[in-house]
Amino acid sequence: xxxxxxxxxxxxxxxxxxxxxxxxxxxxxxxxxxxxxxxxxxxxxxxxxxxxxxxxxxxxxxxxxxxxxxxxxxxxxxxxxxxxxxxxxxxxxxxxxxxxxxxxxxxxxxxxxxxxxxxxxxxxxxxxxxxxxxxxxxxxxxxxxxxxxxxxxxxxxxxxxxxxxxxxxxxxxxxxxxxxxxxxxxxxxxxxxxxxxxxxxxxxxxxxxxxxxxxxxxxxxxxxxxxxxxxxxxxxxxxxxxxxxxxxxxxxxxxxxxxxxxxxxxxxxxxxxxxxxxxxxxxxxxxxxxxxxxxxxxxxxxxxxxxxxxxxxxxxxxxxxxxxxxxxxxxxxxxxxxxxxxxxxxxxxxxxxxxxxxxxxxxxxxxxxxxxxxxxxxxxxxx
Amino acid sequence: xxxxxxxxxxxxxxxxxxxxxxxxxxxxxxxxxxxxxxxxxxxxxxxxxxxxxxxxxxxxxxxxxxxxxxxxxxxxxxxxxxxxxxxxxxxxxxxxxxxxxxxxxxxxxxxxxxxxxxxxxxxxxxxxxxxxxxxxxxxxxxxxxxxxxxxxxxxxxxxxxxxxxxxxxxxxxxxxxxxxxxxxxxxxxxxxxxxxxxxxxxxxxxxxxxxxxxxxxxxxxxxxxxxxxxxxxxxxxxxxxxxxxxxxxxxxxxx
Ligand SMILES: Nc1ncnc2c1ncn2[C@@H]1O[C@H](COP(=O)(O)OP(=O)(O)OP(=O)(O)O)[C@@H](O)[C@H]1O
Ligand SMILES: [Mg+2]
Numbered sequence: 001x002x003x004x005x006x007x008x009x010x011x012x013x014x015x016x017x018x019x020x021x022x023x024x025x026x027x028x029x030x031x032x033x034x035x036x037x038x039x040x041x042x043x044x045x046x047x048x049x050x051x052x053x054x055x056x057x058x059x060x061x062x063x064x065x066x067x068x069x070x071x072x073x074x075x076x077x078x079x080x081x082x083x084x085x086x087x088x089x090x091x092x093x094x095x096x097x098x099x100x101x102x103x104x105x106x107x108x109x110x111x112x113x114x115x116x117x118x119x120x121x122x123x124x125x126x127x128x129x130x131x132x133x134x135x136x137x138x139x140x141x142x143x144x145x146x147x148x149x150x151x152x153x154x155x156x157x158x159x160x161x162x163x164x165x166x167x168x169x170x171x172x173x174x175x176x177x178x179x180x181x182x183x184x185x186x187x188x189x190x191x192x193x194x195x196x197x198x199x200x201x202x203x204x205x206x207x208x209x210x211x212x213x214x215x216x217x218x219x220x221x222x223x224x225x226x227x228x229x230x231x232x233x234x235x236x237x238x239x240x241x242x243x244x245x246x247x248x249x250x251x252x253x254x255x256x257x258x259x260x261x262x263x264x265x266x267x268x269x270x271x272x273x274x275x276x277x278x279x280x281x282x283x284x285x286x287x288x289x290x291x292x293x294x295x296x297x298x299x300x301x302x303x304x305x306x307x308x309x310x311x312x313x314x315x316x317x318x319x320x321x322x323x324x325x326x327x328x329x330x331x332x333x334x335x336x337x338x339x340x341x342x343x344x345x346x347x348x349x350x351x352x353x354x355x356x357x358x359x360x361x362x363x364x365x366x367x368x369x370x371x372x373x374x375x376x377x378x379x380x381x382x383x
Numbered sequence: 384x385x386x387x388x389x390x391x392x393x394x395x396x397x398x399x400x401x402x403x404x405x406x407x408x409x410x411x412x413x414x415x416x417x418x419x420x421x422x423x424x425x426x427x428x429x430x431x432x433x434x435x436x437x438x439x440x441x442x443x444x445x446x447x448x449x450x451x452x453x454x455x456x457x458x459x460x461x462x463x464x465x466x467x468x469x470x471x472x473x474x475x476x477x478x479x480x481x482x483x484x485x486x487x488x489x490x491x492x493x494x495x496x497x498x499x500x501x502x503x504x505x506x507x508x509x510x511x512x513x514x515x516x517x518x519x520x521x522x523x524x525x526x527x528x529x530x531x532x533x534x535x536x537x538x539x540x541x542x543x544x545x546x547x548x549x550x551x552x553x554x555x556x557x558x559x560x561x562x563x564x565x566x567x568x569x570x571x572x573x574x575x576x577x578x579x580x581x582x583x584x585x586x587x588x589x590x591x592x593x594x595x596x597x598x599x600x601x602x603x604x605x606x607x608x609x610x611x612x613x614x615x616x617x618x619x620x621x622x623x624x625x626x627x628x629x630x631x632x633x634x635x636x637x638x
Contacts (some may be wrong), residue, residue, distance in 0.1 A: 009517025294510035294556070
């Protein structure tokens, strides 16, 4: 007696069910194919959507979703922040880092007296918001200039380049470029960065509070509003959190809707399995009657038929998951740049699709199984 | 062919010995069809003992299969009483009847009813497959197939077997649980005489060697002659057989 037989002898129901599934190959394949479609629909749409969502959040994160942007409010007199104001904000936000900046404009005096306007951000240390791509900011940053990546590329600038900026109408001062920032999709970046000492006055027009998470950004924003905007609007507090939340709701909604559509295909698969099983049960009426006559109980018949349905489901799920996995990898590659960058969300969708697939086949098999088990063997065997 | 050599198997007086394997008194079976009641069995009595060999004969529609279904616990009588050993079968639950069917009774059907997806060997094993004693079951099934002369057909699918071979597989299947009673509805109906003879010999052997009671329904006079007793059913009632010598028609004729 072979080892295989010893093993299969342990699971007679599975053996009987498997033989029945493989008997009507075409019919079984079609029923399983319906499950494949359902699983692919749910799994691929869900996982692909999750990858898309992840990519959107990544870019929002890069744009500073964990930051709170603070500007002087309409009731603020005068309309800018001074050292005292920044200190007050610092106290309110606690451990979060605070970066105060001032925006400005200047004329870039180029060769042949061509002039071009550039945007300037005055700040203590650009490294508090950006990373340096090339060059270095000296310890004592007083006179040199830092340029943004885009600006550097556009005009072929790099460390050691020089540019003359006319802050006021005529006077031009020449600055040596010391560093080029890394490219950023960041919100509120400007062409060039100068030390705050270079600003016309020691005033700031924006304070950026850096927190570690979207949730913290939101609570920080609330704390600021509570402290400063009790009666008058002294601060204009703006955070991307609410935007993130809105986007999350929209993307989730779309994803749920699409997977819902996918679920409909699984419903169709369920109907198809029920149909297949009903046909099988009717065709095998006498066979089942013989099983019953030779001592198989109703529960045994139900078990055999449910196992048959689940086998169809498992085949469908295995094939469907393989396809969904490929589709999701493609989505990952497109949205996240790495085919294997599965988010926990997308894995959950794949898992859910598998579970639904098997559950569907189980439910779909229930009625035919029940019907077959309840047929009296005398009736089944007559004629 | 069988010789009637059992003691006490004379006219109407054998009912005195021992507990019958299965017996019925005043058994009535009615079918309801479209507001109409069909009386398939009309108050009949019967008794089957260990190692009995009974042929049920009668015209079509006379209630032979109905009686066999009652003997096989596949159905319950509308009224009257059927006792398996001493147990009234009406008191058995569905699952208890199931168990009795499995342990006590083996069925052989006219159209074999082999499971097409299983091999000959697996078909024989089938009634015992759920017991999860694969080795014991396989050994016994192999032995039974050898016994019915099919040791070279173990792994053949039913559609690779001839009618007689299929019927022999079905008989082997009916014996896998060592039943005390084998019920056969026209077991030779689809077979030629030679093959039919083989089947009858097999039944006779089982009866003689293992004390298995065999009850078979047949249309064939020739087959009926092979049995120790012949029960003649006519329109739901038992009649004395035309060939009145051996059979006692189930102990007592009504009417
Ligand atoms: N399930 C049923 N519903 C209604 N009537 C039935 C049913 N089963 C049997 N009958 C009727 O009961 C009577 C006896 O039927 P049964 O099948 O026992 O006859 P039989 O002696 O086996 O006939 P045959 O030799 O043709 O097989 C017939 O009149 C038949 O029409
Ligand atoms: Mg009949």
